[in-house]
Structure formats: structure tokens, C-alpha cells
Amino acid sequence: MATSDSKPSKLLPPKKYAALPIDFLIIGGGIAGLSSAIALTRVGHRVTLIERDATVDHETGGCRMTPNLSKILYHWGLEKDVRRIGVKSTGIDLQLYETGERLGTHMWDYEMLSETRGEFIFTRHADLRKLLYDVAVANGAKVRLGTEVTGVDTEERRVKLSTGEVLTGDVIVGADGVKGLCRPMVLEEGVDDAPNHRYNYYASIVPRSIIAQDSALGCYITEEDELQKRLYCWFGHERCALTHPVAEQDTDWALLAYGLPNVALKQKFRIQKLSKLSNQPPVCVPVLEYPELEEWVHDSGRLIVLGDAAHPMTPGGIQAAAMALEDGAVLAKLFSHIRTSDQIPTLLYAYQDLRQPHVRRVQQKDLSDLYFQCTPPGEVQQGSDDFMRAQRDAGRSPLAPAGADEEELPEWTEIKDVFGYDAEDDADNWWVEWGLLRERARGTDVKLGFVEPIAIRQGRMSVSEAATVS
Numbered sequence: 156m157a158t159s160d161s162k163p164s165k166l167l168p169p170k171k172y173a174a175l176p177i178d179f180l181i182i183g184g185g186i187a188g189l190s191s192a193i194a195l196t197r198v199g200h201r202v203t204l205i206e207r208d209a210t211v212d213h214e215t216g217g218c219r220m221t222p223n224l225s226k227i228l229y230h231w232g233l234e235k236d237v238r239r240i241g242v243k244s245t246g247i248d249l250q251l252y253e254t255g256e257r258l259g260t261h262m263w264d265y266e267m268l269s270e271t272r273g274e275f276i277f278t279r280h281a282d283l284r285k286l287l288y289d290v291a292v293a294n295g296a297k298v299r300l301g302t303e304v305t306g307v308d309t310e311e312r313r314v315k316l317s318t319g320e321v322l323t324g325d326v327i328v329g330a331d332g333v334k335g336l337c338r339p340m341v342l343e344e345g346v347d348d349a350p351n352h353r354y355n356y357y358a359s360i361v362p363r364s365i366i367a368q369d370s371a372l373g374c375y376i377t378e379e380d381e382l383q384k385r386l387y388c389w390f391g392h393e394r395c396a397l398t399h400p401v402a403e404q405d406t407d408w409a410l411l412a413y414g415l416p417n418v419a420l421k422q423k424f425r426i427q428k429l430s431k432l433s434n435q436p437p438v439c440v441p442v443l444e445y446p447e448l449e450e451w452v453h454d455s456g457r458l459i460v461l462g463d464a465a466h467p468m469t470p471g472g473i474q475a476a477a478m479a480l481e482d483g484a485v486l487a488k489l490f491s492h493i494r495t496s497d498q499i500p501t502l503l504y505a506y507q508d509l510r511q512p513h514v515r516r517v518q519q520k521d522l523s524d525l526y527f528q529c530t531p532p533g534e535v536q537q538g539s540d541d542f543m544r545a546q547r548d549a550g551r552s553p554l555a556p557a558g559a560d561e562e563e564l565p566e567w568t569e570i571k572d573v574f575g576y577d578a579e580d581d582a583d584n585w586w587v588e589w590g591l592l593r594e595r596a597r598g599t600d601v602k603l604g605f606v607e608p609i610a611i612r613q614g615r616m617s618v619s620e621a622a623t624v625s
Contacts, residue, residue, distance in 0.1 A: 161239070163290045167232035171491045172199040177499075179203070180314055180324035182304050182337060184211055187462025187479035188330035189287035192296040194487030197231065202296040203322060205314070209301035211281075211288045215438055216358025216471065217401055217409020218280040219244075219386070222273030222574040224477035227484050229273065230579060236286055241278035242403045245384040249543065249553050252391030258540065259547035260385070261554045271575045277386070277399045279360065279409070283476065307336055309455040326499060328486070329460040333445060333467045337460050341450050350443035354529065355416045356470040359437040363406045366398065388528065392536070395528035397471075411471045413529055416441065440470045444522065447515065451507040456500030459507070461486065466514045472521035474573065478514055481578035485509055488582035492590055501593065509585055517573055 176199045181188045184206025192202045220228075220241060228237050246262035268274060292298055299316075306315035313323045329337020342348055386399045394414035401409050451465045452458070461482040468475040489502045489509075530536040543553040 163286060163293055164232050164234075164236050166193070166197050166290065166294055167230070169198050169491060173491050174494045175496070176200050177326065177490075177493065177496065178324040179326050179328055180312075180322055181205070181328040181330055182307070182314065183330035183332060183335060183462070183464070184208065184284075184288070184298065184300070185330060185332070185462060185479065186284060186287065186476050187464075187482050188328070189284065189291050190480040190483030191328055191330060191461065191486055192291040192298070192483075193231065193287060193294060194483045195490065196291070196294045196296050198487050198491040200487075200490060202291075203324065204291065204296055204298045205302050205304050205316065205322075206298065206300050207303040207317075211300070212285040213281060214360055214435070215280045216360060216411060217399060218278050218283050218476050219399070219473050220274075220276040220278060220283065221473060221477050222268055222271035222275060223474075223576050223578070224273070224480050225276050226271060226273030226577065227480060227579065231290075233286070233290065236290075237276060237278075238403070240282040240286055240402060241276040242384055242400050242405075244275040244277055244386060244399070246386075247554075248385050248387045250387070250389050251540065252389040252394060252396060255389075257547070258390075258543040259551075259553040261552040267571060268574070272577070273574070275574075277384075277401055277409070279401045279407075280476070282402070304331070304336060307340065307458070309340065309453050309458045312457050325457070325496065326503070327458040329458060329464045330462045332463045333443070335464055337458065338448070338464045340458065341448065341453050341460055343449065346446070346449075348446060350445045350467075352416065352441050352443055354413045354442040354525065356411065356413055356440045356442050357437040358409070358411045358440075358471060359435055360401065360407050361410050361435070363400075363408050366408055366410075390528050390530070390540075392532050393529050395525075410437070412437075413442065413471075413525060442470055442525070443467065451511065452500070452503045456503060459486075459503045461506075461510075465510075466518055468518060469521045469525055473524065474517045474521050478517055482510060485578050485582045488579050489586070489590075492586055494594075498594075505585055505590065509581055513576070513581075520569060520573070 179191075179195050179200055179202045181191055181202060181204040184204055188204055188206070189211075192204045195202050220237070225237060228234070244263065246260055248260045249258040250256060251258065263275060288298065303317040304314050305317050307327060307329075308314070309327065311323070312325060312327060313321050314327065315321050327337075329335060329340070331337055338348075384400060386397060389396045394412065396410070396412040398408050398410050401407050445467050448460070448465055451460050462479040465482075466478065468478055486506050489505055493499070493502060527539070530539065546553045546555065
């Protein structure tokens, strides 16, 4: 695991601070909760985060930071920290699980990645979470680990803790997952929220030396730098497996696999054998498909859900971490414009309107990718394999168009669009196109800039004075 001896980088100042700093209570210290804490404190708000786990760095497997995620961390000034905990990916190697046949390699187009202003990074989920925790604390967020929220009162904007304490804030952020307290609070009465369970997800971290002992994987564990920085993916019949490095100077690799839950793990994956050799049993999580949540904002206009509490992503999916971090970034961008407390419901609903359609598309893409990798035997599976074989034999990427005159595969176009998406720009565009119009319609003068929150914290200006500044 990456060391945390060095302090995290200092956050770059945002383009805009909130004229009216308010109090946020965040329930849950996963990627969504911690990124929200960073982003909100960065624009001047006061944040208290409550997490029931006593630590944030327990091992849960690998994590892929896609360009739409890494670009946000780079915007915040954390590029050096990201490079410390991760390794830049060079491409994807595709094979068949049952036979080990190699179907080809797709190398990243660095011109395309440059246009996204981000990079594709491999890391450990625990290292990313620890980095976000360190940055949140360093930036002034109050993080309460080992503390559980036992009750939420939306009307009074209070949460009750397992310690008996009661905390009050202006906005409650439910980042406590799909089984937390907050998701049921925004569900419409009588709505069935039961999930569909088709696959299980397994994850482990295994030393490279142990992977090298496996007859199928060992041939790739070489001293060649390029081969050590790829994602290796095995497509199978109702199962698939992936492996990738986790950091530049780390000898460990992440292993993850998916398969039907009614078949014993040892019958399906090399991950069982390799995890046993490393004395680290794999984490097993069901892949649950939940009905779409219609409302992310509580009727009180003071509670919102985000991350898996709002939109459960495929565990281990390529965009799982990115969607959670984007949530926090968008929420803070919107609340950098707050001037009066009666804006709170408007900004929360703006967050819902921005995030829902985008996340819905990405959710469906992540899930369809999983189904593609686990296609059962038949015509569809055979046709896909034959197409990639033909691409390989013609010296082309399996994700490229079949010929020079043909258009790019729609699946790859969609991937590039998501990589290039900038969540913070999306929030800025909403403010310019809609937020300013709404404020002017209310008679608010919004042309004179903003108040630096440090002026309030140092006592040079009161909150009431800040609320009246235009």
C-alpha cells in the first residue's frame, strides 16, 4: 500500500468562493462523502462528516481512475498525490477465459487522453480513499470516524449519533450507500426498491510474484515496463476476470472477477488460488441492480443523496469511483454560488437535474460492459469473438472500426465521451445558463463578484454581512 508519510498537496484555490458559508452534515465516508467534503470546504463551506468505520484504508481491492475522475483531482491541485498512489495505464489486453486465446490489445490514444485533460490511472481503492480523507482533514473538514448515525430529522436538519450527540446543519448529504438511512427517506411511498441479483463480484490484491506462478497470467508479468501497466481482461461464459498493477513502485496487482452467484468461486476463477497463496481472501460483493431512484432530494429541500445512495454503480466497474467523485465536485460547484439560505433547495434540485441523466447513461454503460464480458455461449458470443479475432489478424485494435472507411464503434465513442466529460464545467454551465437567470428574476444583484470565506473565518465580516454582499 502506498505510504502516507508525506502531507497531501495544498489545494488550488477555486474560481469562486461561496458568499454565504453554510454547514453541511455528510453521512458516509466513502469516495462520494470524502470528495464532497473536500470540494465543499474548498469553496468555503463548513463540513462535518460522520463515518461508522474506524478507518478509511482497509484493503478492498483495486480501483481504476478514469480521465473524467483524475482531471478533477488535477483541477484541485492533487496531481502529484495521484501519481504517488497510482500508475498510468498504457492499454487493455483482451483474452478468452476458457482457452486463454489472446484477442488483441488496445493501446490508449494519448492525443485523445490529452484532450480529456485527465489520465487513466490504476491504484488501490484504499489508497484513493486515504488520500481523500487526508486532503479533507487538511482542508478543515471535521471527520468523525467510528461513529454511526442512528437518526435523521430533515425538518430540523439534525442527525443523531450513536454517542447520543445531536448535530445540526443547513444541508444533510446522504452518502451512506444503498443500505444506509438516507436512501429510504427519498423513496416514494409504496415504491419497490428490491434489487435484481445476477452476478457476484470478487476482489483481491495479490503480489506480482504469486501471479507470475500462474500458467495463464505469469507470461505477462515481465520486466517490460509497458506490459506491467496494462489492464488484462478475460472474457468468459457467464464469468470474467481482470487484473492490473496498483502503483508505480508497488509489486502488488489487483485481481477482480465476476460470476454467477450459484457456482462455487473455486470452480470459476484463478483468483481463489492466487488469493489463497497471498493469504488474503477475496472480498465478495453481490452485483445488485436497483430500480432507478426518481428523487434524490427530500421534500424538505434540505437533504440530498449522492454516490451509491442515489445511483448504485456496478462494484468494481470502470466508472464506479468516478461517478462518486463527480457527485461531490458538482455539488460544491453549485454551492459556490450561494448567497442566501433560500437558495438551498434550488441548488439541490439543480444538482439532481444535472447528475441524473448523465449517471443513468454511465450506469447502463458499466452494466452493459459487464454483460458483454460475461456473454453466455451462443451466436452473440461467437460473433463478438470472431470480430475481435479478425481485428487482431488485421493488426488492428479490437475496439477500432473494422476498416479505414468505417466509423468508430459506437461503444468506443461512448467511452471517449464519458472520459472527456467535465463535471465541474457542467455545473458552471448550469449557473451561467439557468442559475443567474433565476437569481436575477428574484431581483438579486449578482454582478459584483464574491466574498472570500477567510474574511468570515477571521472575523473581518459576519455571516449576515456576507449574505447581503452582491
